[in-house]
Amino acid sequence: MQIELVETYLDLMETRSFNRTAERLNLTQSTVSHRVKSLESVLGRPLFTRNKGGTQPTVAGLRFHDHAKALQHQWHEAARAVETAGAYERSMRLGLQHDLAAHFAGDWLAAVRRELPATSIYVEVDYSIQMNRDLAAGDLDLAILYTPHYLPDLYYEQIGEVRYVLVSNKVDTVAEIRPEDYIQAVYSPAFDRLHRQAYPQLSSAPIASGETTAILALMTKLGGSAFIMEQDAQRLIDAGTVRRVQDASPLLQAVYAAVNVRTRHAHQHRKIITGLQSLLAAAANQQSD
Template identity: 65%
Template sequence: MQVELIETFLDLMESRSFNRTAERLNITQSTVSHRVKALEAQFNRKLFTRNKGGTVPTAAGLRFLDYAKALQNQWHEATRAVTNAGALERSMRLGIQHDLAEAFAGEWMAAIRQDLPSTEVYMEADYSNQMNRDLGAGDLDLAILYTPHYLPDLYYERIGDLHYVLVSTEARELAGIRSENYIRSSYSPTFDRAHRLALPHLSAALLSAGQNMAIRRLLTALGGSAYVTAATAERLIHEGSAFRVQDAPVIAQTVYAATSLRTRHAHQHRKIIAAMGALLSTLPVPAMVNSGP
């Protein structure tokens, strides 16, 4: 398997320029052309055409794209497996949404190490968009995320929910929330839609962020109002740093486990996913607080 041919093809599909692909891969333009011609010779089909507008994939090139991604993914998996052979039972690269890492990273790793003591684990916190890309490229084995992209060869399953509630340093009811002091939480497209439907007058704000930790620090430093995780809300209220906004809706964020279709039933994957599902199942669902007559 000549993986450099596949990687050159995929880069060219993204850059649409032989020059840019040569620069990005640190090779000459003639090498890019040679690799593309080698692929085209194997298929006996043109994969790209070049004109004044740049480099354009042919119908054959577009059809090969998903297969090329799958081949690259398999190569990365094989490379890691061979590299770690004899050292540990398995090496796993895990991605996790920022807010879930803040809430559960320690407990999740403790459960994984208990269930899979011979597995080497690398974990990184990231946003869903990047984790989907990394899964598709084979750079992650499994991810716990908010937003599935349903890319070819990837499998997603819902494993629970994380709940966000509105807190404020200045008001206990929605009527007292000032839009100029509102910090808009942008945790995912799903969260944004729910927020926009529930609180359209607060959907435009001067300040926004996409991580619970960042929003908590902004609230502490600047004051105002924002949606945070239920656990963070409890902590802020207990500290006397903020109030629960009593008549604001609770917004639930669905959590998904994502992995490749080939490994979705693998022993290690099922245990890792089950560990996060168990943690999510222990979370109480925050109720709407009645403001009274």
């Protein structure tokens, strides 16, 4: 079976439109129709019905969905294994949340190399929403992220948390912060909820960002106050460029490891997850000292 048939079916399950799938895959509508008919011929059952109400999956189409996703994932794994064949026994593609990369990527990957010397590693730094998609599609083998989506084929576990603290180069207390001088951090939906509960008066700032690098740049250029990761805060405090807002409580962001359910107990996956889990625990212990 050609993987293009499966991927066309999966896209059509999302769009429920032959025209839209053709646009997304850069194909003609007739090509999409031909692929679907070819797949239906292989399976011996119609997968979709088309009427005035649009395109809808049949019972067979619905039942095939989970199997199609598994086929897509296995195909991507096989293609990557063949493509990267060389001196290493296996290859893995890892995803890492943007905000964690600066402080943990180096030590984490060094630990992975020590534990898995026969494995080649590719790391993609990204946001949770894209990493969840890439995991589901088989484009990533493992991801460390802030926001699990609990998709049917994925397994999530919390492996630690990081602390964000409020710093400023203008004020010393929360009461002194003006909304127009506040840069709102939205690192994840969970973080945003905690922020709104703890600091409702600061939850409608004119500028917001979901990445510490951008927030630090805005603070440098514009001045003001913002929540940033504690490691960044300490570095800037030591440099004398910001000060901690003393009466502001830290906000904690949970960190999750995500893998395909089939590999949640795999030896190499557990080694990689444990490596970052240990680094997060060490950082938390250092901050509490």
